Amino acid sequence: MNSDPVISGIILSDLVIREWATGKLSLIGCFNLYNVPGFPFQVPPFFVTVMITNIKGKFEKPKTVTVRFEDPSNACVLANMSSQMNAPSDYNFTGVEVLELPFPLFSFFISHAGNYSIDVIIDGEKVGSRKIAVMSTTAQHPPNQKQ
Numbered sequence: 001m002n003s004d005p006v007i008s009g010i011i012l013s014d015l016v017i018r019e020w021a022t023g024k025l026s027l028i029g030c031f032n033l034y035n036v037p038g039f040p041f042q043v044p045p046f047f048v049t050v051m052i053t054n055i056k057g058k059f060e061k062p063k064t065v066t067v068r069f070e071d072p073s074n075a076c077v078l079a080n081m082s083s084q085m086n087a088p089s090d091y092n093f094t095g096v097e098v099l100e101l102p103f104p105l106f107s108f109f110i111s112h113a114g115n116y117s118i119d120v121i122i123d124g125e126k127v128g129s130r131k132i133a134v135m136s137t138t139a140q141h142p143p144n145q146k147q
Contacts, residue, residue, distance in 0.1 A: 006054035007120050007128025008098060016047045016102040025049065025100050033133040040109045041134070043079075049102045050120050050128070052085070055093040062086040066121040067103040071114065078116075079108045085122070110134055 014029030027049060034043070048067045062084040069079040081103040087093070110116070113136050120128040 003054055003056040003095065005052050005122055005127055007050060008053045009049075009051035010118060010120065010128060010130045011049045011051075012118075012132065013047050013049065014044075016049055018102070025102065033135065034110075035135050035137040036110070036113075037137060039113070039136070040111045043105075043108050043110055045104060045106050047102050047104055048081075048118060049100060052099045052101065052120075052122075052127075053097065054095050055097060055099070056095045058089060058092055059085075059087045063123050065101060065103075067105070068117075068119045068121060069105060069108070070117045070119060071110075072117050073114055078110065079105045081105055 011027055012031050013027040014031075015027075017026040017028065018024070019026070027047075031046075034041070048069075050065070050067060052065075063086070064082055065085045066080055066082040068077050070077050083101065083103065085099065085101065113134055115131050115133050118130050118132060119126055
């Protein structure tokens with residue numbers, strides 16, 4: 001691989017299914033934030049699907065890809081998962097391919113509201129990131145709706 005990978009997307013979902021025959025992904029229950037009743041909050045298992053593009057050339061060796069859920073207020077890593085990214089040695093990437101890599105993150109606790117970070121790291125180098133807000137909710141209804 002002789003180019004810098006680009007993260008073209010980071011999607012959070014409750015479930016990911018890869019179709020056997022086509023390789024297509026079905027992302028079930030996509031979300032962008034957590035509204036939680038209180039803290040500490042136990043995050044249920046979910047998936048982080050990373051789309052990687054701008055890969056050119058051949059893989060000389062597998063690349064380690066890590067997804068990390070971090071609290072930027074104290075640099076505490078709350079969850080992470082790593083996997084190997086590989087391709088047949090004779091495949092020559094042109095730069096337009098998009099590799100879709102789903103990562104399961106298992107249950108963990110969040111202690112306070114805030115903006116958290118989901119980082120993508122390839123072979124020790126951070127190549128992409130997105131934020132996820134974690135907010136506290138109340139049981140109040142909007143004023144113009146019935147209770």
